[in-house]
Amino acid sequence: MTTEYTPPKVWKWEQNSGGKFANINRPISGSTFERELPRGEHPLQLHSLATPNGVKVTIMLEELLEKGLEDAEYDAWTISILEGDQFSSGFVDINPNSKIPALIDYSGDQPIRVFESASILHYLAEKFNEFLPTDLAKRTETMNWLFWQMGSAPYLGGGFGHFYAYAPVKIQYAIDRFTMEAKRQLDVLDKQLEKNQFVAGDDYTIADMAIWPWYGVLVLGELYNAAEFLEVETYKNVNRWAKMLCDRPAVQRGRRVNKTWGEEDQQMKERHSKEDFNK
Numbered sequence: 001m002t003t004e005y006t007p008p009k010v011w012k013w014e015q016n017s018g019g020k021f022a023n024i025n026r027p028i029s030g031s032t033f034e035r036e037l038p039r040g041e042h043p044l045q046l047h048s049l050a051t052p053n054g055v056k057v058t059i060m061l062e063e064l065l066e067k068g069l070e071d072a073e074y075d076a077w078t079i080s081i082l083e084g085d086q087f088s089s090g091f092v093d094i095n096p097n098s099k100i101p102a103l104i105d106y107s108g109d110q111p112i113r114v115f116e117s118a119s120i121l122h123y124l125a126e127k128f129n130e131f132l133p134t135d136l137a138k139r140t141e142t143m144n145w146l147f148w149q150m151g152s153a154p155y156l157g158g159g160f161g162h163f164y165a166y167a168p169v170k171i172q173y174a175i176d177r178f179t180m181e182a183k184r185q186l187d188v189l190d191k192q193l194e195k196n197q198f199v200a201g202d203d204y205t206i207a208d209m210a211i212w213p214w215y216g217v218l219v220l221g222e223l224y225n226a227a228e229f230l231e232v233e234t235y236k237n238v239n240r241w242a243k244m245l246c247d248r249p250a251v252q253r254g255r256r257v258n259k260t261w262g263e264e265d266q267q268m269k270e271r272h273s274k275e276d277f278n279k
Contacts, residue, residue, distance in 0.1 A: 020166040024084050030092060037090035037104075040075030040272050047077050047091060048101035050259035052157070052213035052223070053117045057101045058271075059209045059254030060124050060131070065274065066250040069128055071107070076271040078258045118150045121206040131206050142200040145192075145207035153214050155181045165224040179230070186235045189215055193237035208245060213255075216242035253277055 013027050039045055044061070048054040064072035079085040079100050086098040095102040095115035103114040103123070114123045122143075125132035133139045159178035163171060189211070192199060200207045214223070219238050221227035233239065245251050256268040256277070268276060 021082070024081060024086075029096060029098065030087075031089040032084065032087040033089070035088040035090055037088070037094070038077055040077075042073045042075050042272075043105060043107035044072065044074035045077070045104045045106065046074055046101060046258075047079050047094065047103075048258050049079050049081055050255065050257060051081075051100065052153070052217065053099075054101045054258055055213040055255055056117045056210050057103065057120050057124075058257040059213070059251050060121055060206065062250035062254040062257075063209070063248075064124065064128055064130060067130060069130070072124070072128060073273075074271070076257045078260060078269050080260070116150075118146050118206075118210060121146065121210060125206050131204065131209070133200075133203060133205065138201060138203065142203075142205045142207045145199045146210050148188075149207070149210040149214065152185050156185065156214055156218070160226075161224045164226060164229070183230060186215060186219070186230070186232070186238060190235040190237045193241050198241070208241075212242065212245045212251070216245055220246065 015022075015026075037045075037047060046057060046061070048057060050058070058076060061072055061074050079091060079102075081100060085091065086095075086100060091102065092098055094104055094113040097115065099115070101115075101117055101120060103120050105112040105114065105123075105127075112123075114120045122132070132142055155178060160175075160182040163174040163178055167174070189199070196202065198204050198208050199211055215238060217223045218230070219227070219232040219235055219242050221232070227233075256266055257271045258269065259267045260269050261267070270276075
């Protein structure tokens with residue numbers, strides 16, 4: 001028998017709410033301890049983790065390097081979110097929202113902080129004049145899909161992923177609600193990719209880099225262990241696109257950066273040089 005939950009008049013934070021991320025979730029912002037961030041030799045300093053949002057940026061940086069743009073060399077430092085590294089004073093200084101990824105660019109007269117994954121992708125695309133079309137219509141279409149991802153992924157990650165994979169109690173209403181939305185989003189993407197080689201058209205852009213670590217990895221069966229549940233094989237165009245991007249060398253490298261789990265040869269806690277991939 002299911003007992004219906006009646007919300008209290010005033011919500012109170014219960015720290016023992018359970019779930020995989022319960023020990024780091026809280027209703028307040030700001031740092032909880034003092035610690036400076038490390039700094040390497042390159043102007044671009046990335047502080048991140050190889051979650052879908054973090055992988056977006058490392059793919060972008062590796063794609064820039066694949067094009068021979070040596071100024072895109074970067075240091076990548078791991079932020080262990082389960083250990084609460086994102087609440088250090090140094091990290092909060094570059095991202096007051098305490099979420100990975102965050103980037104500092106020291107190449108100019110003053111350091112520039114960049115946070116939110118889409119903002120970082122856009123910043124790097126503008127800085128290097130790559131992966132963002134200059135044609136107004138194509139550029140706008142790319143930005144449409146970049147913002148589509150930013151608006152949609154919370155339903156996939158915080159919605160479907162949380163209630164299907166991480167919640168301490170399986171709630172049918174929540175799983176049904178967010179499964180429906182995840183499948184609707186996959187259908188939106190599948191129909192777009194039926195007409196286009198890449199998400200925003202004929203060109204590989206930051207829209208692809210933003211969307212692939214979520215929806216591409218999902219249909220490849222590597223996110224939430226939910227491939228069968230979501231019948232991902234039915235989204236044939238998303239699968240075609242996901243496999244195509246997975247074969248790109250820069251994508252393969254980008255997936256490894258700041259990864260601290262899984263097969264040992266696919267892990268790379270920190271990245272400071274392209275030579276790190278040969279170790």
